[in-house]
Amino acid sequence: MAEFIGKAVVAQGGGPTAVINQTLAGIVLRSKQCRQFSSLYGAIGGVRGIIEENFIDLASVSFGNLIAVANTPGAALKSTRDKPDGEYCRRIFDIFKKHDIRYFFYIGGNDSADTCRIINENANENNYDLRVYHVPKTIDNDLLVNDHTPGYGSAAKYVAQAFSGIDKDNESLGGVYIGVVMGRHAGFLTAASALAKKKEESAPHLVFLPEYSFNTEDFLEKISNIYSVSGRCVIAVSEGITDPSGCPVIASLSDKNKEYDSHGNVQLSGTGALGDMLSDLVKSKLGIKRVRSDTFGYLQRSFAGCVSPTDAKEARECGEMAVVFSSNVERDGSVTIVRTGEYEVEYELAPLAEIAGKTKLVPKEFYDPHRSMPTESFFRYARPLTGEMPICETLKARIIKVK
Amino acid sequence: MAEFIGKAVVAQGGGPTAVINQTLAGIVLRSKQCRQFSSLYGAIGGVRGIIEENFIDLASVSFGNLIAVANTPGAALKSTRDKPDGEYCRRIFDIFKKHDIRYFFYIGGNDSADTCRIINENANENNYDLRVYHVPKTIDNDLLVNDHTPGYGSAAKYVAQAFSGIDKDNESLGGVYIGVVMGRHAGFLTAASALAKKKEESAPHLVFLPEYSFNTEDFLEKISNIYSVSGRCVIAVSEGITDPSGCPVIASLSDKNKEYDSHGNVQLSGTGALGDMLSDLVKSKLGIKRVRSDTFGYLQRSFAGCVSPTDAKEARECGEMAVVFSSNVERDGSVTIVRTGEYEVEYELAPLAEIAGKTKLVPKEFYDPHRSMPTESFFRYARPLTGEMPICETLKARIIKVK
Numbered sequence: 136m137a138e139f140i141g142k143a144v145v146a147q148g149g150g151p152t153a154v155i156n157q158t159l160a161g162i163v164l165r166s167k168q169c170r171q172f173s174s175l176y177g178a179i180g181g182v183r184g185i186i187e188e189n190f191i192d193l194a195s196v197s198f199g200n201l202i203a204v205a206n207t208p209g210a211a212l213k214s215t216r217d218k219p220d221g222e223y224c225r226r227i228f229d230i231f232k233k234h235d236i237r238y239f240f241y242i243g244g245n246d247s248a249d250t251c252r253i254i255n256e257n258a259n260e261n262n263y264d265l266r267v268y269h270v271p272k273t274i275d276n277d278l279l280v281n282d283h284t285p286g287y288g289s290a291a292k293y294v295a296q297a298f299s300g301i302d303k304d305n306e307s308l309g310g311v312y313i314g315v316v317m318g319r320h321a322g323f324l325t326a327a328s329a330l331a332k333k334k335e336e337s338a339p340h341l342v343f344l345p346e347y348s349f350n351t352e353d354f355l356e357k358i359s360n361i362y363s364v365s366g367r368c369v370i371a372v373s374e375g376i377t378d379p380s381g382c383p384v385i386a387s388l389s390d391k392n393k394e395y396d397s398h399g400n401v402q403l404s405g406t407g408a409l410g411d412m413l414s415d416l417v418k419s420k421l422g423i424k425r426v427r428s429d430t431f432g433y434l435q436r437s438f439a440g441c442v443s444p445t446d447a448k449e450a451r452e453c454g455e456m457a458v459v460f461s462s463n464v465e466r467d468g469s470v471t472i473v474r475t476g477e478y479e480v481e482y483e484l485a486p487l488a489e490i491a492g493k494t495k496l497v498p499k500e501f502y503d504p505h506r507s508m509p510t511e512s513f514f515r516y517a518r519p520l521t522g523e524m525p526i527c528e529t530l531k532a533r534i535i536k537v538k
Numbered sequence: 539m540a541e542f543i544g545k546a547v548v549a550q551g552g553g554p555t556a557v558i559n560q561t562l563a564g565i566v567l568r569s570k571q572c573r574q575f576s577s578l579y580g581a582i583g584g585v586r587g588i589i590e591e592n593f594i595d596l597a598s599v600s601f602g603n604l605i606a607v608a609n610t611p612g613a614a615l616k617s618t619r620d621k622p623d624g625e626y627c628r629r630i631f632d633i634f635k636k637h638d639i640r641y642f643f644y645i646g647g648n649d650s651a652d653t654c655r656i657i658n659e660n661a662n663e664n665n666y667d668l669r670v671y672h673v674p675k676t677i678d679n680d681l682l683v684n685d686h687t688p689g690y691g692s693a694a695k696y697v698a699q700a701f702s703g704i705d706k707d708n709e710s711l712g713g714v715y716i717g718v719v720m721g722r723h724a725g726f727l728t729a730a731s732a733l734a735k736k737k738e739e740s741a742p743h744l745v746f747l748p749e750y751s752f753n754t755e756d757f758l759e760k761i762s763n764i765y766s767v768s769g770r771c772v773i774a775v776s777e778g779i780t781d782p783s784g785c786p787v788i789a790s791l792s793d794k795n796k797e798y799d800s801h802g803n804v805q806l807s808g809t810g811a812l813g814d815m816l817s818d819l820v821k822s823k824l825g826i827k828r829v830r831s832d833t834f835g836y837l838q839r840s841f842a843g844c845v846s847p848t849d850a851k852e853a854r855e856c857g858e859m860a861v862v863f864s865s866n867v868e869r870d871g872s873v874t875i876v877r878t879g880e881y882e883v884e885y886e887l888a889p890l891a892e893i894a895g896k897t898k899l900v901p902k903e904f905y906d907p908h909r910s911m912p913t914e915s916f917f918r919y920a921r922p923l924t925g926e927m928p929i930c931e932t933l934k935a936r937i938i939k940v941k
Contacts, residue, residue, distance in 0.1 A: 151710045153703075176938060190938035203931035209706025211933040216711065296843045300556075303612025304840035307554045308619065312836070331842075406817065407810010407833050414809070429835035430810050433715070437703035439734075440844065440928040525843040528606035530614040535579060535593035 139264070140171050141237025143461075145193065146178040146185060147272075148243030148250070151210040152286030153293075153442050154450035155272050158242050159212065160205035161454025162270070163193050169462040172238060181215030182241075182250060185227050188234075205451065208437045218246050224253040231258075231265060238266050240457055244273040244284075248469055249491035255467050268457045269469040269487055272450070274436045277321035277494045280485045282474040285453055286436075288446030288520035290317075291327035293435045294371075299331035299527045301369055301429075302338035306529075309366045310425030311358060311417050314339070315410040317435055319375040322346050322497045323517075324435070326509040328371035330517055331524045338369030341507040345375035346496050349384050354413075355420050357507060362423060374409060374430075385409040406430070443522040449480060456482040478519035542667070543574050544640025546864075548596065549581040549588060550613040550675075551646030551653070555689030556696075556845050557853035558675050561645050562615065563608035564857020565673070566596050572865040575641060584618030585644075585653060588630050591637075608854065611840045621649050627656040634661075634668060641669050643860050647676035647687075651872050652894035658870050671860045672872040672890055675853070677839045680724035680897045683888045685877040688856055689839075691849030691923035693720075694730035696838045697774075702734035702930045704772060704832075705741035709932075712769045713828030714761060714820050717742070718813040720838055722778040725749050725900045726920075727838070729912040731774035733920055734927045741772030744910040748778035749899050752787050757816075758823050760910060765826060777812060777833075788812040809833070846925045852883060859885040881922035 145162055147155055159177075166172050175193040178184035191212075196204075204211045219227065231239065231254075239254065241247050248269040258265035271278050274290035294316055305312045316325040322344025329339055340361045343349060361368040376384045385408055410428030417426045449472060457470050468484035469491075475481050501513035548565050550558055562580075569575050578596040581587035594615075599607075607614045622630065634642065634657075642657065644650050651672040661668035674681050677693035697719055708715045719728040725747025732742055743764045746752060764771040779787045788811055813831030820829045856873050863871065871887035872894075878884050904916035 147710075151707055177933070177935065188940040190940070191933070191935040192938055193935060195936035196933060200931060200934050203929050204933050206928070207706055207930045207932075208703045209708075209930075210710035211706075214710040297837055297841055300611045300840035300842035301836055303610055303614075303842075304554055304836050305612075307550075307613035307617040406814050406831065408814060411809050411811060411814075427836065428809065429837060430832065431837070432832035433704055433707050433830065434700055434832060434834070434837060437707035439699045439703035439706075439930050525609070526606050527610045527612075527842050528603060529610075530580070530594070530599060530607050531603050532580065532594040532596060533598035535595055537591040537593070 139237065140173055142174050142176065142235055143172040143238035143240065144176045144178055144185065144190070144236050145212065145240045146181050146242070147210040147212045147214050148181040148241060148247035149214060149273070150436060151208065151214055152272055152274050152436055153208040153289040153438070154285055154447050155242060156207055156211045157205045157447050157450035158270055158272060158285060158454035160201050161451040162240055162458055163196065163201055165455040165458040169458050171462050177212045180213045181217065182219055182223070182227055183215040183217050184213070185230050188230060208439055219250050219253065221253060224250065224257055227254055228257040228261070232263060237264060238461055240268050240270055242270040242272050244275070245278055245490060245492055245494060248487055251469070252487040252491040255487060266461050267467045267487070268461055269490060270453050270457045271470060271472070274324060275318055275321050276323035277496070278490055279493045279495045280471045280489050282472050282480065283520055284472070285446060285450035287323060288443035288522070289441065290324055290435050291330060291517060292443045292521040292524070293438050293441045294324055294327045294431065295330035295521060295524060296441065297431065298328045298339050298369065298371060299524065303527055305338060305367050305369050308425070310427065311362060311367070311423055312369045313410050313413050313428040314369070314371050315374050315428065315430040316371055317431065318345055318373045320345055320494050320496065322373050322502070325371050325373040326497060326501065326513055327517060329509050330514065330521060331527070336365065339371040340368050341370045342509060343370070343372045343376055343507060344497055344502055345373045345377060347504050348379045349376040350379065351416065355417065358417060359421050362421070372409070372413065443520060445520055445522050452482060460484045542640065543576055545577050545579065545638055546575040546641035546643065547579045547581055547588065547593070547639050548615065548643045549584050549645070550615045550617050551584040551644060551650035552617060552676070553839060554611065554613040554617055555675055555677050555839055556611040556692040556841070557688055557850050558645060559610055559614045560608045560850050560853035561673055561675060561688060561857035563604050564854040565643055565861055566599065566604055568858040568861040572861050574865050580615045583616045584620065585622055585626070585630055586618040586620050587616070588633050591633060611842055622653050622656065624656060627653065627660055630657055631660040631664070635666060640667060641864055643671050643673055645673045645675050647678070648681055648893060648895055648897060651890055654872070655890040655894040658890060669864050670870040670890070671864055672893060673856050673860045674873060674875070677727055678721055678724050679726035680899070681893055682896045682898045683874045683892050685875050685883065686923055687875070688849060688853035690726060691846035691925070692844065693727055693838050694733060694920060695846045695924040695927070696841055696844045697727055697730045697834065698733035698924060698927060699844065700834065701731045701742050701772065701774060702927065706930055708741060708770050708772050711828070713830065714765060714770070714826050715772045716813050716816050716831040717772070717774050718777050718831065718833040719774055720834065721748055721776045723748055723897050723899065725776050725905070728774050728776040729900060729905065729916055730920060730924070732912050733917065733924060734930070739768065742774040743771050744773045745912060746773070746775045746779055746910060747900055747905055748776045748780060749905070750907050751782045752779040753782065754819065758820065761820060762824050765824070775812070775816065846923060848923055848925050855885060863887045
């Protein structure tokens with residue numbers, strides 16, 4: 136039984152994923168069992184929805200609709216790119232007081248965790264009894280403390296399946312193919328490009344992560360070596376690769392393409408510029424004619440119909456566990472996923488400050504910069520997260536000897 | 539029983555699809571029943587593989603491998619972009635004579651059909667008993683006589699599912715999204731972007747086909763009208779859109795991006811240039827800040843794990859029927875799909891010249907240029923081809939009235 140009954144608000148923040156609505160469904164469904172919420176509001180449009188008092192009654196949602204929404208990509212409560220500062224958080228806190236809101240669940244990444252942390256401090260300073268819970272979500276897989284994050288498994292599955300098909304497409308016609316994958320600082324999703332790779336000859340042949348400075352000569356030399364043997368080369372590149380000075384390659388290669396988002400970061404997604412620049416580089420420096428690039432863009436986080444069952448289940452459970460934690464003694468924190476077996480997880484509550492605003496990078500043992508390829512350790516780590524992959528097979532036949 | 543026993547060759551041409559190997563499997567499997575082939579060769583690398591006498595023995599492939607390959611995207615026999623002229627076809631014919639090849643099955647689009655036609659003429663002129671069969675394949679769905687073509691249903695399913703997810707992603711954060719879809723002359727695949735659209739407010743909101751000249755003012759005005767109401771707008775654009783003078787927009791907007799493929803056509807795929815240019819246009823002319831574009835590129839034709847069951851079945855049957863036709867009186871032709879019911883198809887053999895080198899465009903009744911949207915007639919036509927789509931649902935909840 137809950138120790139404390141009060142009104143609750145749920146919001147979704149940052150870029151949506153294929154399973155972020157599973158987490159929402161988990162919160163709503165579990166709240167019907169743990170009865171500490173006098174009402175359960177949804178804020179439309181993340182933290183901005185709170186400030187604008189744009190609320191819906193989540194208890195009024197039918198089960199059928201909720202389950203269908205859980206299986207739908209994108210943020211059902213809508214999201215925001217607003218990154219609240221102290222003043223913004225105070226305004227949120229004022230709305231909470233006005234509506235007598237006592238529980239806040241924010242589904243998001245490390246920025247959202249930071250918002251939770253600040254709002255929580257506000258409440259503590261004002262002796263206002265508010266319980267704040269950050270619930271993890273990010274395709275980048277870059278939250279500290281967590282073994283992995285909801286959203287990553289499905290995006291990784293998409294990227295792995297894409298490269299598995301690209302392998303066969305590229306094998307059909309030859310040439311160089313560059314696939315640009317999301318990930319500003321952390322290369323987990325780009326590393327996932329190799330998850331369905333079967334053998335040395337299969338694509339991707341090279342994988343470049345943002346954790347390692349990108350050296351143009353090394354890039355070209357490695358492509359040249361592979362292409363000269365097989366007449367083809369498939370490369371996965373993170374959108375966030377940086378040159379040796381730490382400047383994003385997308386910005387260093389062309390001034391024209393510098394565009395900044397609302398957080399003051401150079402825009403990386405939603406443009407094919409990096410892929411096109413790297414293609415031009417390969418064409419001009421190596422003289423290879425057939426060079427193609429695709430930027431996976433929003434497809435990798437929103438494609439309807441490519442969800443990892445493990446990811447969907449865990450996203451649901453993260454929402455459920457947030458409600459469970461809030462009905463116990465824990466006053467605030469971030470729900471985290473802890474791997475406890477092969478393959479099994481449990482959920483714990485970590486202090487908000489341990490997650491807030493911090494970025495987990497790909498550990499050294501997951502990547503071999505000399506081969507530009509993820510290691511076996513990474514494959515062992517990531518394979519359980521994506522679930523089964525479609526079988527892609529090469530034709531095996533006797534070669535006809537010609538006289 | 540076959541009227542005529544001889545050696546057969548199978549080859550795959552042009553851009554691969556998700557189901558082109560189903561057709562190959564259909565030919566191999568059915569050949570075990572119709573016993574008119576003394577041997578069944580596969581040419582590695584399309585027509586180039588024939589000239590280079592690069593053959594494998596398709597009878598040596600195990601059933602297990604064949605079925606796995608049938609479900610794998612990409613051309614298992616590898617493909618080529620070579621577009622044979624008269625001299626090239628004569629060289630093919632010489633190889634056929636050298637190996638005493640009497641049956642030729644070429645799985646491909648209208649260019650491949652044209653190659654079949656020329657080789658067939660060669661054989662007739664030389665009184666060489668050769669039976670030539672074109673077996674249809676193209677994600678563009680642009681072959682005459684056919685109701686639709688193998689490969690289209692799966693690519694259409696990918697594009698529809700992508701826009702279904704993009705709808706929810708864009709709804710989460712607002713702004714303008716432009717998705718660039720394959721199709722140089724025919725807009726069938728771009729029209730498929732609307733196949734999972736549920737209602738007026740769902741994405742895509744605008745669809746631009748290559749059959750209709752692209753007017754920049756009209757494009758911007760329509761986006762502005764939709765964006766001003768809902769704060770968002772999702773647009774599907776064919777890579778092949780042309781300006782009123784008939785010049786591809788990708789070439790007219792920027793000289794830098796003109797690149798030609800081996801057929802002398804401007805390169806459209808494998809670059810994000812068109813999407814980026816249209817994004818820049820919307821940003822600069824309409825002053826909208828959040829504008830993103832994705833170019834679907836090779837993902838739409840090769841993604842492993844997004845196959846229409848109907849498409850897979852029909853691709854298999856086209857291969858089977860090619861073998862059946864070759865065991866009957868028909869000496870040459872192109873296998874075609876005829877729609878005979880709701881939903882049912884049959885296969886016929888059309889004269890090669892009716893398909894060869896010709897392009898079917900989107901019929902007028904399938905598209906409304908005023909609304910920039912496919913019509914109900916198109917939806918009725920295309921929906922049976924893609925099979926079931928994942929459910930994407932919007933949250934339905936009571937709005938909280940704030941005092």
